[in-house]
Amino acid sequence: MNREATTTDNTVAQNLAEFSSLSEALDYAAAGVTGCNFYDAKGKLSVVLPYGELQRQARVAAGRLLSLDLKRGDHIALVADTHPDFIVLFFACQYIGLVPFAMPIPLNLGSHAIYVQQLKGLLTSGKAKVAIAHKEFISFLEEAAVDNDDLEWLGTPEQLSDITPSERPLEPSRPEEPAYLQFTSGSTRSPQGVVITGKAVMSNLQGITRTGLKVHEGDRCASWLPFYHDMGLVGFVLGPVASQLSVDYQRTRDFAIRPLQWLRLISRNRCTIAFSPPFGYELCARRIRSADLQQLDLSCWRIAGIGAEMLRSSTFKAFAATMAETGFSSNAFLPCYGLAEASLAATFSELDRGLDVMAVDALTMAERGIAVRVQSDNRKVNEIVNCGRALPDHEIMIVDNEGGLLPDLRLGRVLVKGPSLMHGYLDDQESTNRVMLENGWLDTGDLGYLFEQNLYLTGRRKDIIIVNGRNIRAQDLEEIAEGMDGIRMGESSAFDIETGDGGQIVVLVVECRLTESTARQSLVKHLQRKVYEGFGIYCYVDLVEPHTLPRTSSGKLSRVAARKGFTDRVDLAQAIISQAETA
Numbered sequence: 001m002n003r004e005a006t007t008t009d010n011t012v013a014q015n016l017a018e019f020s021s022l023s024e025a026l027d028y029a030a031a032g033v034t035g036c037n038f039y040d041a042k043g044k045l046s047v048v049l050p051y052g053e054l055q056r057q058a059r060v061a062a063g064r065l066l067s068l069d070l071k072r073g074d075h076i077a078l079v080a081d082t083h084p085d086f087i088v089l090f091f092a093c094q095y096i097g098l099v100p101f102a103m104p105i106p107l108n109l110g111s112h113a114i115y116v117q118q119l120k121g122l123l124t125s126g127k128a129k130v131a132i133a134h135k136e137f138i139s140f141l142e143e144a145a146v147d148n149d150d151l152e153w154l155g156t157p158e159q160l161s162d163i164t165p166s167e168r169p170l171e172p173s174r175p176e177e178p179a180y181l182q183f184t185s186g187s188t189r190s191p192q193g194v195v196i197t198g199k200a201v202m203s204n205l206q207g208i209t210r211t212g213l214k215v216h217e218g219d220r221c222a223s224w225l226p227f228y229h230d231m232g233l234v235g236f237v238l239g240p241v242a243s244q245l246s247v248d249y250q251r252t253r254d255f256a257i258r259p260l261q262w263l264r265l266i267s268r269n270r271c272t273i274a275f276s277p278p279f280g281y282e283l284c285a286r287r288i289r290s291a292d293l294q295q296l297d298l299s300c301w302r303i304a305g306i307g308a309e310m311l312r313s314s315t316f317k318a319f320a321a322t323m324a325e326t327g328f329s330s331n332a333f334l335p336c337y338g339l340a341e342a343s344l345a346a347t348f349s350e351l352d353r354g355l356d357v358m359a360v361d362a363l364t365m366a367e368r369g370i371a372v373r374v375q376s377d378n379r380k381v382n383e384i385v386n387c388g389r390a391l392p393d394h395e396i397m398i399v400d401n402e403g404g405l406l407p408d409l410r411l412g413r414v415l416v417k418g419p420s421l422m423h424g425y426l427d428d429q430e431s432t433n434r435v436m437l438e439n440g441w442l443d444t445g446d447l448g449y450l451f452e453q454n455l456y457l458t459g460r461r462k463d464i465i466i467v468n469g470r471n472i473r474a475q476d477l478e479e480i481a482e483g484m485d486g487i488r489m490g491e492s493s494a495f496d497i498e499t500g501d502g503g504q505i506v507v508l509v510v511e512c513r514l515t516e517s518t519a520r521q522s523l524v525k526h527l528q529r530k531v532y533e534g535f536g537i538y539c540y541v542d543l544v545e546p547h548t549l550p551r552t553s554s555g556k557l558s559r560v561a562a563r564k565g566f567t568d569r570v571d572l573a574q575a576i577i578s579q580a581e582t583a
Contacts, residue, residue: 387456
């Protein structure tokens with residue numbers, strides 16, 4: 001087997017997603033010499049898959065799927081480990097008009113029952129006719145598929161390879177047909193199947209590669225992002241194919257254990273484009289030792305993309321400071337905004353500018369919904385990151401609760417319009433109608449404001465806590481907790497709970513490593529005082545063990561699940577009494 005990674009330089013002229021379909025994009029990339037490279041936990045190259053070989057294997061796999069006597073448009077569930085077989089099977093579906101969807105691998109192998117239940121729900125809601133998983137995960141899939149009468153075939157890629165390919169001609173997915181389903185992460189609601197057509201994803205890939213990233217010859221990608229997340233799938237599986245770039249992959253769990261390997265990949269292979277949610281940069285800054293930095297040359301990294309979560313400037317300042325001696329430039333940071341319902345990206349900030357942060361008065365924003373710039377040190381400040389302008393042929397609009405257009409610097413609902421938008425939610429017209437508004441606008445469920453056509457995102461509408469007429473962002477309360485010694489980013493969750501008598505309590509759940517009762521009580525009182533000083537409200541602080549807070553399949557904190565966990569764990573009446581005593 002070839003153990004040389006595919007080259008960065010190609011033998012065909014670069015085409016930035018000027019294709020009608022994903023299969024057409026792969027056919028073009030297959031004529032060159034670039035492709036996918038997979039690395040193990042130690043950073044050793046394990047599998048090389050040039051695009052030419054990907055095309056060959058995908059077409060063979062497509063013939064085997066045809067032998068299962070599936071109908072055009074049937075749905076294929078793929079447990080999406082970071083492995084060549086997933087990409088092969090995903091593109092096999094593109095060659096015969098089947099609709100794949102990616103299912104997560106377990107974040108924690110100890111949560112057997114939870115993971116099986118998750119797979120069961122996705123198989124059912126995704127209406128899968130075929131389900132495929134590697135040997136490592138096939139037992140989970142088999143358990144989840146019990147009593148599923150819709151499944152016509154279930155097995156491993158190896159078992160599929162035992163099937164004789166059909167001799168029927170391949171009929172690739174057409175632009176107006178669904179290319180795949182992307183399930184939302186479920187951070188604020190149950191996951192929903194987003195139907196993405198070939199035309200929509202190709203439009204998004206054109207905007208990403210041409211305008212957002214300005215991809216050019218000599219670019220190379222590195223990624224640890226899971227294939228079941230839209231940023232991992234569209235950004236770093238479909239994007240490299242559509243622009244004929246070589247890409248170097250590391251498994252997500254390997255990154256979580258040793259993030260240094262991601263940086264080594266970038267350094268060694270001179271990768272120029274790599275993205276991460278904020279927690280990935282935070283993990284790198286926290287885990288990398290001084291001796292490790294001497295091995296790295298990150299001067300090649302021209303685009304350090306940021307997406308998928310709310311952005312805190314302190315996270316990136318810490319990363320840039322830690323990596324300064326490696327040649328990393330803070331100007332490489334590229335904030336962007338996107339969502340599965342828009343295929344992936346909706347806005348990109350300006351290249352080579354780094355983070356553009358607007359400091360606004362927190363109380364004015366909470367009370368009046370206006371972004372007022374402040375410079376005073378004695379005012380509570382929110383630092384809002386500029387997420388950039390809409391992609392070509394797309395628009396961003398900010399409206400109030402009644403749908404009225406808002407001017408610059410006024411906080412409101414973020415609407416998106418353009419050719420990358422989803423066809424709708426799978427078999428859920430009610431939810432589709434709720435977000436797909438008149439004249440083609442999509443209500444994203446996010447809040448933000450515009451300034452000089454740039455989007456400043458402030459959070460999810462469902463994450464806003466309304467107390468005494470004030471709109472308080474959950475992440476503002478979480479930032480207070482995560483500013484304490486020993487509490488890291490992502491180790492707190494804020495939400496409100498109705499008490500049943502028309503009242504509410506505000507809850508701040510914090511993962512805490514302190515064991516001595518006096519120290520824990522002191523932390524609770526300190527947090528309550530800080531919240532009151534900042535926002536004039538009292539909150540109930542719930543200290544829990546590390547790794548208690550639930551996360552979605554893509555690693556985001558789930559406030560919905562955190563709220564349920566709190567109500568299951570804590571007596572609500574006692575919490576109200578405790579808050580009253582504190583007040």
